[in-house]
Amino acid sequence: MPDVIAYGGDWNPEQWPEETWEQDVALMREAGVNRVSVGVFSWSLLEPAEGVFDFGWFDRVMDLLAANGIAANLATPTASPPPWFGDAYPEALPLDSAGRRLHHGSRQGFCPSSPIYREKALRVTEQVATRYRDHPALALWHVHNEYGCHNAHCYCDTSAAAFRAWLRSHYASLEALNDAWGTAFWSQHYGEWAQILPPRDTPSFTNPGQQLDFRRFSSDALVELYIAERDLLRELTPGVPATTNLMAGAHWDMDCWAFAAELDVVSTDHYLIGARAEPHIDLAFAADYARSLNGGRPWLLMEHSTSAVNWQPRNRAKAPGELRRNSLAHLARGADAIMFFQWRAARAGAEKWHSAMLPHAGVGTKVWREVSALGAELAGLAEVAGSRVNADVAILVDHSSVWAQDHPAQPSSELDPVEEAKRWHAALWRAGITCDLAHPEGDLTGYRLVLVPALYLVSDSGAANLERFVRAGGVTLVGPYSGIVDEHDRVRLGGYPGAWRDLLGVTVEEFFPLDGPIRLASGGSGSVWSEVAHATSAKVLDTYATGEPAWTRNVWGDGAAHYLTTRLDDDALAEVIATVCAEAEARPPATSPPGVEVVRRSHPDGRSHLFAINHTAGDAVVTTASGESVTVAAGDVRVISG
Ligand code: GAL
Numbered sequence: 190m191p192d193v194i195a196y197g198g199d200w201n202p203e204q205w206p207e208e209t210w211e212q213d214v215a216l217m218r219e220a221g222v223n224r225v226s227v228g229v230f231s232w233s234l235l236e237p238a239e240g241v242f243d244f245g246w247f248d249r250v251m252d253l254l255a256a257n258g259i260a261a262n263l264a265t266p267t268a269s270p271p272p273w274f275g276d277a278y279p280e281a282l283p284l285d286s287a288g289r290r291l292h293h294g295s296r297q298g299f300c301p302s303s304p305i306y307r308e309k310a311l312r313v314t315e316q317v318a319t320r321y322r323d324h325p326a327l328a329l330w331h332v333h334n335e336y337g338c339h340n341a342h343c344y345c346d347t348s349a350a351a352f353r354a355w356l357r358s359h360y361a362s363l364e365a366l367n368d369a370w371g372t373a374f375w376s377q378h379y380g381e382w383a384q385i386l387p388p389r390d391t392p393s394f395t396n397p398g399q400q401l402d403f404r405r406f407s408s409d410a411l412v413e414l415y416i417a418e419r420d421l422l423r424e425l426t427p428g429v430p431a432t433t434n435l436m437a438g439a440h441w442d443m444d445c446w447a448f449a450a451e452l453d454v455v456s457t458d459h460y461l462i463g464a465r466a467e468p469h470i471d472l473a474f475a476a477d478y479a480r481s482l483n484g485g486r487p488w489l490l491m492e493h494s495t496s497a498v499n500w501q502p503r504n505r506a507k508a509p510g511e512l513r514r515n516s517l518a519h520l521a522r523g524a525d526a527i528m529f530f531q532w533r534a535a536r537a538g539a540e541k542w543h544s545a546m547l548p549h550a551g552v553g554t555k556v557w558r559e560v561s562a563l564g565a566e567l568a569g570l571a572e573v574a575g576s577r578v579n580a581d582v583a584i585l586v587d588h589s590s591v592w593a594q595d596h597p598a599q600p601s602s603e604l605d606p607v608e609e610a611k612r613w614h615a616a617l618w619r620a621g622i623t624c625d626l627a628h629p630e631g632d633l634t635g636y637r638l639v640l641v642p643a644l645y646l647v648s649d650s651g652a653a654n655l656e657r658f659v660r661a662g663g664v665t666l667v668g669p670y671s672g673i674v675d676e677h678d679r680v681r682l683g684g685y686p687g688a689w690r691d692l693l694g695v696t697v698e699e700f701f702p703l704d705g706p707i708r709l710a711s712g713g714s715g716s717v718w719s720e721v722a723h724a725t726s727a728k729v730l731d732t733y734a735t736g737e738p739a740w741t742r743n744v745w746g747d748g749a750a751h752y753l754t755t756r757l758d759d760d761a762l763a764e765v766i767a768t769v770c771a772e773a774e775a776r777p778p779a780t781s782p783p784g785v786e787v788v789r790r791s792h793p794d795g796r797s798h799l800f801a802i803n804h805t806a807g808d809a810v811v812t813t814a815s816g817e818s819v820t821v822a823a824g825d826v827r828v829i830s831g
Pocket residue numbers: 334335338458460492498499530540543
């Protein structure tokens with residue numbers, strides 16, 4: 190178990206003359222930095238020409254870190270192939286769905302299925318690993334950077350061939366594929382494997398099964414690239430753990446569950462989206478997701494920002510105290526590392542307007558003062574490291590389902606599964622109840638309540654998993670348009686939701702997307718979506734004006750399964766979620782007023798820390814489980830041990 194919280198950020202000394210490096214590490218020490226990620230975008234300087242390596246400058250970077258007691262997340266620099274790569278191997282650059290070849294000059298300019306990219310990436314990885322395998326600064330391998338952030342889908346001929354190979358390994362025969370994709374429709378029957386293409390631009394909708402499998406294939410291709418580098422690193426440095434920074438909760442093109450299964454420790458990045466009304470709730474979703482991906486164990490926040498980012502339409506700077514609240518919210522939800530992009534604000538390049546730990550204006554700044562204060566505070570919170578967050582509630586999320594529902598030919602494009610998952614999570618956040626995220630086929634046995642906000646696609650085993658959970662005494666709440674199709678995006682027949690008609694005691698004959706809000710008998714309202722449903726064995730708890738069911742509850746084994754046939758407004762949803770939490774006896778770790786986040790981290794020996802984070806402009810009183818009242822000042826965070 191670690192005995193410190195790792196603190197620091199991406200250090201890119203290559204952006205600066207060497208004279209600044211000593212000052213950098215001196216300031217790092219002043220700010221309490223004990224960990225930096227290095228080499229993330231250094232490929233073009235480590236290998237300035239193909240096969241020509243220059244490690245002299247990087248040796249000095251690593252030595253400087255070791256001499257100052259700062260540990261390195263040493264990156265394999267493979268997220269940004271140098272210009273020579275694109276020049277020499279233009280066929281390895283990505284091709285978009287319209288057949289346009291993208292050029293080098295940015296980053297992640299490579300086709301994930303390109304053998305030549307893989308060869309060059311593994312060669313530079315081998316060079317880095319061989320050179321620094323015994324270096325005292327090396328603590329963790331930071332493989333690549335945000336796989337698939339910019340190049341998740343490539344439609345070139347190499348990708349097409351790899352896609353066909355993937356399909357052959359997943360389908361016993363071409364006929365099985367034709368059946369899964371429903372190619373009898375629109376005369377798409379394939380007579381030869383070679384006829385199958387990635388879903389390039391077509392006159393109308395592409396085949397949904399083809400699109401879904403292409404997204405699965407594309408995610409797998411990135412996971413495979415990770416595995417190739419990781420295996421090489423394991424061979425060369427067997428004792429050094431490896432990770433790659435995911436974008437959990439933000440980018441849905443990469444299957445985080447599949448990635449997480451291959452990581453020695455889960456790490457992720459998170460950036461506030463300024464356009465969101467309460468971006469700190471989105472932060473909590475990402476943090477809960479990261480913890481769940483790591484099986485509940487502590488995870489690493491590899492990047493967030495000290496203040497503004499530079500890639501949104503309007504890049505809001507953080508208010509005083511917001512950096513601390515954000516960082517401690519990640520810590521509360523299980524992070525054992527609090528890191529930023531990046532250490533020193535860049536003078537040039539595409540991210541020169543992105544905030545950093547050391548701003549352009551230097552040390553006499555709000556950001557620097559807050560960064561230094563946070564470093565000292567985290568050092569004082571070392572006892573938190575290694576402790577866990579225990580949740581009684583889980584929300585099911587699955588990338589395949591999101592991808593399938595992403596096909597444009599749906600009953601309504603307005604029912605967004607990711608936004609629904611986040612809205613249901615937000616309702617729990619407001620109720621002070623910590624939750625995990627879980628894969629539909631994952632282990633649900635430890636939970637009291639499982640929420641299924643939007644799971645359009647579910648496999649047979651996922652469907653059975655939820656049934657088992659409820660039969661054994663669990664409570665579930667299932668949202669509309671869930672359990673509709675099988676793993677190939679084929680409709681489950683006989684009345685919706687085919688996967689869970691019996692569990693829910695409901696059968697739906699038709700969907701009725703809505704133009705505007707619709708009133709319910711309870712006084713609440715729904716919007717976007719409604720269904721014509723019949724309760725077969727369920728009790729009806731709320732109805733539309735027509736008397737048809739809007740909310741039902743069915744007893745199943747020792748548990749109960751609730752169902753919603755509409756997208757409830759936030760208040761009505763909060764009430765339903767409060768009802769199912771009460772039924773499942775899921776409770777917050779403390780009583781807190783609205784806008785005050787409370788989360789507990791506990792050690793197995795009983796030591797624990799309650800985090801109370803006041804996101805409001807007024808002082809607030811939190812009452813702990815033992816009845817103690819604690820005042821948390823406006824915008825403040827209190828960490829209460831006990
Ligand atoms: C991340 C990326 C960093 C930096 C950052 C800016 O997606 O990993 O390299 O670009 O965003 O917010």
